Amino acid sequence: YTCSLEGPASDYALHVAPLSGDLPDAMSNHTGMKFSTKDRDNDNHDESNCARNYTGGWWFDACGDTNLNGRYALMRKGIYWRPAKGSSYTLKSTKITIRPSTQIQ
Template identity: 40%
Template sequence: MVKQNMEGIKNLDANVRNLKSDLQKLVVPQKEATDNSTNIIGNKSTYSSGRIPMSGTDCADILKKYPDTRGKDGVYNIVGLSRPKAVYCDMTTENGGWMTDVTEAPGTASRHGEIQRKKAYAVYSRFAVGDETSKYKLEVNGYSGNAGDSLDYHNNMKFSTPDEDNDSDSSRSCASKYRSGWWFNSCSHTKPNGQYTDSEKTGYEFVTWKLWKNSWISLKSIKLMICPRD
């Protein structure tokens, strides 16, 4: 009886070892696949645990650290003084490294696409925003491009919101009137945060850049990109 029990224990031990071996065959390749995988969805790079996260102090810093990101526009992690923030980086325009903010209604197949296919650009050698005590005062100069210098009208203006009126118009609050935050003067020559319309219209309230065509014609989008100077 004891001999039979010992043989049973040996068989059980052998079965356990075989099962453990089979589990290792299943688990190890899965772990290797996880550690070595990079998922790219719409140029958005996500890295599995164990990989160094693709992050930096700004888009230019990411491009410097990871040269293979050149030409790969997408969402990256920006590490600041607080927690990391996901931002969209343009890694193509002017050699890449631009932190981008796009004012555009997502998911709308608008008639702008049929009517208004022209593009224009404005480049500024200096674009700086002050701290909270200055009410985030804008400093912008050194214009070049073909869109017209619509931002010059907003130079040295403080940032206004519907509940914080810092514009130069004594008769109204531009931010309240146009329901958006911006460096309003009296009121604006451009409104990247203006109202979106799915057709080509003319009006002060829309997404506009006045000095392009000298008109308040609504735009499909305005893309703001910032890149630190060397």
């Protein structure tokens, strides 16, 4: 994925470019979402705190299809990956690597 984050004034809103390749896309729908934690509920779910329910901070929409920061737990209660089409996966661990962008002029 190619992504960017806004700063603290925008609650670290995430912007994700559409994925190219064979991996089913489970991140593009998180574009524009603000980072939510159990004590800072920025998700679009009016009746719930997704970060509290799914045990980790993330760029949740209405609890969404993906959470790579939860704890290893039962289906959809921790780390999970669910593309728009296809199966949902509960993952034991994830690794997110971030590097600075290079601006081509």
